[in-house]
Amino acid sequence: LRLCSTRGALDGVNKPVIDRVIRVDHAGEFGANRIYAGQMAVLGRSTAGPIIQQMWNQEKDHLKKFNELMVAYRVRPTVLLPFWNVAGFVLGAGTALLGKKGAMACTVAVEESISDHYNSQIRTLMQEDPEKYKELLQVIKQFRDDEREHHDIGLEHDAEAAPAYSILKTAIQLGCKAAIFLSERI
């Protein structure tokens, strides 16, 4: 049981649950930003440049929203942020070096992980109290739809034709699961 002096005007909010939700989502959007940054660094001037830039811009908006929510709910960010900073960029740049299809495969893998993750959060919050968390639920639902759209764009751009697609996808999704697990807790 956490003892706190005061947690602002957050009456009745299930702090531990909301803490985790916002912390991990913030970390996720932060990581996604870095992944797209890495991809742009390699493929920025290729034909895939505009579409990657567009998806990146949406992730920037997502991150901005979670920055606001983090301050509003007084949630601490994950201590692993500097690590995700580097790891995300390396993942994005690394897969982009496999070519346009590699970058798209990475996008598909990550966006699929993220939408599944958002879905389970939506389930959790619905079980908790759909009314109390209405605004948060709306945000997460919207973002989940955006991420699914990115996922579909990735597929449209020949992600599945990438070298070692299934291995790449499995490995990346395993990494995402680990990142989610850790960011929720530390």
Added chain:
Amino acid sequence: VVRCQLSPPQRALQASAVLRRVSDEQKKEPSASSSQQQFDSHPTDQQPEQEPQGPIPSYTGQGGQESEDYESEEQLQHRILTAALEFVPEHGWTAEAIAEGAKTLGLSVAAAGMFHSDGSELILHFVSQCNTKLSELLEQEQKRVQLGEAEKKPTDQFLRDAVEARLRMLIPYIEKWPQALSILLLPHNIPSSLNLLTSMIDDIWHYAGDQSTDFNWYTRRAVLTGIYNTTELVMMQDSSPDFEETWRFLENRVADAMNMDNTANQV
């Protein structure tokens, strides 16, 4: 019910959290507890919610905070500890002080048996109470700034004032505070005392207007914790009038921190 798993120190802390709810009933208390109110702030109604998990059920399953005469064990412990604070300057943070506190409430001295013999709960209760008072002060100040009745302070000034306000709460107990510090460092108290410390520091930064969502969140809190702890230790050794030396030390440390921040930004 989560409460059943709490160890006695944490239960006493829960009791502090319940203070505001029963503040109406407490106001009918004998003067023993009101002599503790050497500070201006009283538990107020508009205090933001302290517990994240809603009303705590009493052992009998009743709300415990209504106008019934029955109170939960938590509330009773809380009242005893608050009453005991008056006797700390004389007896230290001990079972004797708790026993004396229980006596003033008309209870048997055996009531002190509810608590650990090393006075841990009493100290944690006191710290929690001080933190709550600090939050109230900062909240009131924030309201005044929002209403335009006061100027918004620059960050270094704000931090200095907040730390000074919090440390001044130790002055009535300063003789016995070193003893309290060492008890707070005992392994079985570390989780609770660390918790109280970190949430107090987080509170100060929150009201100072910190909105960082990156690693700065950690750096700032770590730096302020260092400033607070070192200033507290300096205060223990300070014999200057009204602790001038301590506040000067505090001012220098906060200035150092600001300088470090600026240098880091320039680099």
